[in-house]
Amino acid sequence: MRGSPSPTLRAAALGLLAAAGVLAISASARPLAAQAGDDALLREATAQLQAMIRLNTSNPPGNELLTARFLDSLFRAEGIESQVFESAPGRGAVVARIRATGTAGTAAKSPLILMGHMDVVGVVRDKWTVDPFAAEVRDGVLYGRGAIDDKGMLIANFQAMKALQRRVRAGTRLTRDVIFVANADEEAGGEFGMGWLLRTHPEAIRAEYALNEGGRTRVMSNGKRYVALQMAEKVSHVVTVTATGPDGHASIPLEGNAIGRLGRALAAIAAHREPTVLTPTTTRFFQSLAAVWPDAAEARAMADVASGDATRVEHGAAVLRAVPTLDAVLRNGISPTIVQGGIRSNVIPSEVSATLNVRTLPGESLDATVARLERAVNDPLVRFTVTSRGKDSPAMSAENEFYAAVERAARRVDPTITVVPYLSTGATDSADLRRAGYKAYGLLPFPLEMPDEERMHGNDERLPLTAFAFGIRFVTGIAEALALP
Numbered sequence: 496m497r498g499s500p501s502p503t504l505r506a507a508a509l510g511l512l513a514a515a516g517v518l519a520i521s522a523s524a525r526p527l528a529a530q531a532g533d534d535a536l537l538r539e540a541t542a543q544l545q546a547m548i549r550l551n552t553s554n555p556p557g558n559e560l561l562t563a564r565f566l567d568s569l570f571r572a573e574g575i576e577s578q579v580f581e582s583a584p585g586r587g588a589v590v591a592r593i594r595a596t597g598t599a600g601t602a603a604k605s606p607l608i609l610m611g612h613m614d615v616v617g618v619v620r621d622k623w624t625v626d627p628f629a630a631e632v633r634d635g636v637l638y639g640r641g642a643i644d645d646k647g648m649l650i651a652n653f654q655a656m657k658a659l660q661r662r663v664r665a666g667t668r669l670t671r672d673v674i675f676v677a678n679a680d681e682e683a684g685g686e687f688g689m690g691w692l693l694r695t696h697p698e699a700i701r702a703e704y705a706l707n708e709g710g711r712t713r714v715m716s717n718g719k720r721y722v723a724l725q726m727a728e729k730v731s732h733v734v735t736v737t738a739t740g741p742d743g744h745a746s747i748p749l750e751g752n753a754i755g756r757l758g759r760a761l762a763a764i765a766a767h768r769e770p771t772v773l774t775p776t777t778t779r780f781f782q783s784l785a786a787v788w789p790d791a792a793e794a795r796a797m798a799d800v801a802s803g804d805a806t807r808v809e810h811g812a813a814v815l816r817a818v819p820t821l822d823a824v825l826r827n828g829i830s831p832t833i834v835q836g837g838i839r840s841n842v843i844p845s846e847v848s849a850t851l852n853v854r855t856l857p858g859e860s861l862d863a864t865v866a867r868l869e870r871a872v873n874d875p876l877v878r879f880t881v882t883s884r885g886k887d888s889p890a891m892s893a894e895n896e897f898y899a900a901v902e903r904a905a906r907r908v909d910p911t912i913t914v915v916p917y918l919s920t921g922a923t924d925s926a927d928l929r930r931a932g933y934k935a936y937g938l939l940p941f942p943l944e945m946p947d948e949e950r951m952h953g954n955d956e957r958l959p960l961t962a963f964a965f966g967i968r969f970v971t972g973i974a975e976a977l978a979l980p
């Protein structure tokens with residue numbers, strides 16, 4: 496089965512210890528002791544994640560309140576203060592908090608939020624090989640809708656809170672409050688989730704930093720991992736393309752047929768490529784990734800793209816075109832998603848349309864993209880309308896204690912790992928937070944190979960338990976690095 500990083504990880508850790516001259520006896524005894532504790536923790540966390548997946552929170556309608564009450568009960572059992580907020584019937588959020596007790600004379604730092612969402616996207620039931628809401632474990636892999644998006648992260652965040660609470664009970668004073676937030680309605684825009692919380696209870700979630708979903712921990716083809724920490728995101732817009740033409744009976748073919756016109760327009764849109772644009776985040780992303788990327792030609796292309804030299808940038812971008820996930824961060828993206836038109840098989844319609852999902856890079860103008868599409872289509876009977884315009888949000892910095900904490904925590908779990916700043920093509924709640932002044936970063940703490948990563952929102956979504964264990968240790972490490980003295 497794919498995704499069993501733990502043996503290689505342990506071997507790598509032991510290798511380092513041996514290289515550092517640590518006595519063989521302590522090198523072997525330590526991992527064994529740690530392993531027993533990890534196993535018990537993983538068993539508990541797995542049962543909690545299974546319970547979460549079995550509570551079907553497909554959005555719409557969401558019904559997140561069930562999961563909110565479940566999480567609330569977990570916190571109460573640990574003696575952590577927790578509150579459920581109801582944003583609409585059956586919907587809501589959980590906010591739990593461990594307070595900084597602070598030492599006399601030192602003010603606590605501004606809080607840290609560990610956040611995630613409880614709703615999931617729906618399933619195409621007959622495309623799954625298992626029941627998507629049964630949370631079955633097969634060969635060490637947990638299957639279920641929400642396993643990686645985003646219930647796994649909620650449980651990893653809960654386990655991080657629990658680890659901090661243990662430290663507090665043992666007498667450690669936290670340097671800042673750590674707040675757990677599980678919200679609703681993320682998959683449908685957040686109107687009853689993060690947007691609602693920010694609007695109605697800003698004081699309950701006031702913080703400096705937020706760790707959210709939206710990044711990746713990727714396993715490359717050579718088995719090495721890198722963490723793509725999301726610091727900026729593309730902005731999602733909807734544009735409608737409408738073609739008009741003469742209507743009439745299908746028995747007389749008409750040259751200006753609107754469907755033919757729309758077809759030509761869509762072909763021109765598909766052939767159009769937006770210009771290559773590098774942002775500070777993507778430049779650093781390609782720079783860091785070039786150093787560890789297993790494919791030599793692609794690694795060279797990444798270095799070219801990050802070089803800032805126009806000829807090299809174009810050359811590198813041409814090579815990376817073969818990798819859609821990398822090409823998508825180099826330019827604005829346009830994906831036709833819906834085609835609509837026609838009412839009967841024997842009637843030529845006078846108007847047909849297509850929906851385009853347009854994703855612009857931060858700081859890029861949607862209107863400029865639409866103008867380029869109009870020129871590419873070059874047909875006065877095809878018009879473009881902006882149906883919904885997304886809002887831009889600021890990019891985060893890699894030069895602060897948060898970024899350093901992620902690097903430190905990642906290396907504690909895997910000494911060979913690289914952390915790279917990442918611009919995500921998907922939109923998250925972090926955009927709202929960034930606009931509200933939070934320093935919000937996105938992570939998916941579970942190391943996944945590409946085929947498993949692509950199951951997010953797809954069929955047979957699944958989480959290898961070794962990756963789950965890795966993610967719990969990773970998130971706990973981040974929280975500890977930021978909140979322990």
Ligand SMILES: [Zn+2]
Pocket residue numbers: 612644645681708
């Ligand atoms: Zn998600």
